[in-house]
Amino acid sequence: GEEVAQTPKHLVRGEGQKAKLYCAPIKGHSYVFWYQQVLKNEFKFLISFQNENVFDETGMPKERFSAKCLPNSPCSLEIQATKLEDSAVYFCASNQDFSSYEQYFGPGTRLTVT
């Protein structure tokens, strides 16, 4: 597709429950990125993939967050045992290759942890 697709649009979880978010990058794009937008509009980089391989996970909280990009499947970001501070909008972005510059963003998934 020509747009990055993210599902669901909204997700509500009780504290301690699992949350799973999905992202379909633009067809032909090799890199996928996950960002977290929290209060005061701060964007935090979480993780990036080159095809199905983790490229950079320096922003990923290791204990409860995991992510995958498997062939022929949407990429996913999973949070085990959600906490209140995980409430945020999670954006997925993609770009074509390492020499591409601009990233194209999906509409985001708003996660609310209650």
Next chain:
Amino acid sequence: AQSVAQPEDQVNVAEGNPLTVKCTYSVSGNPYLFWYVQYPNRGLQFLLKYITGDNLVKGSYGFEAEFNKSQTSFHLKKPSALVSDSALYFCAARGYQTGANNLFFGTGTRLTVIP
């Protein structure tokens, strides 16, 4: 540490007047710089980028930005603001030498164009 700063949380401008949204950066090596716009409940839309070459770059919807290496700035401009330009604007950068390709963002500037 690499960073992007947007010194103004809010910018108000009258419709038809020129607008400027400010951005300064601190990155290793030659910077790759970007502007994105976010409308309510929407993702980020790419407006323009500076990679190399002319310091004045033109982008979507009549926006342009001026790269100033000595001042480490990349201000977004438009000669004549429209009410529909009202949105949240983010400046972003990607470091050149780090080997990473993720973006890091400023905290955003809310632009309000007053009819």
